[in-house]
Amino acid sequence: MxxxxxxxxxxxxxxxxxxxxxxxxxxxxxxxxxxxxxxxxxxxxxxxxxxxxRGLKPMTTTRAIATLLFGLIAVALAIGNVIYLNQHHINVWMLAFVAQATLTSIFAYLIGLFLRPRRVAV
Structure with missing residues (x-):
């Protein structure tokens, strides 16, 4: 548990x-x-x-700023990924899929890594 x-x-x-x-x-x-x-x-x-x-901590100013920062990092990486792939003449629908996948995976990874609740196995 x-x-x-x-x-x-x-x-x-x-x-x-x-x-x-x-x-x-x-x-x-x-x-x-x-x-x-x-x-x-x-x-x-x-x-x-x-x-x-489960007990949840209320959103603090620090957590809100960190969430905003992680969102901006994810958007920047998604845009950079799309620009790189666009230079290789990839279809637009594929660029949209790659942008969405990059955005959600990077954002979820950063939130999970830094802001997840700490649980102890007992």
Whole structure:
């Protein structure tokens, strides 16, 4: 199971919902620290948990600027790729396909590499 800070999980034995505070790697196994409503943090083993929902970070100014920058990089690479292929007299429909494929793959790669949520295997 992959868990990240802020994910909502259910403790199966007590049917209690909580959010993940952190994961501790211990000699006897991994332990997950949870914030349960109205109590102090609870520590449980990953086998006692059931994932309910993924926690998402809100968009910050830094993330927005990085997303815009990655989009501009992807557009520039797509345009450069089309200009290079156009010099070799490639059909227009093929240029459109290459531009779209370059744009989406580069943009998705950069977002996944730098802005993806961090998950820890427990």
């Amino acid at each position: 992959l868990l990240g800070i802020g994910d909502v999980v259910r403790i199966t034995r007590s049917q209690t919902l909580g959010t993940v505070l952190g994961v501790a790697h211990h000699a006897s196994g991994n332990l997950v620290s949870l914030r349960v409503a109205g109590t102090t943090p609870v520590t449980v083993t990953p086998g006692e948990l059931e994932l309910v929902a």
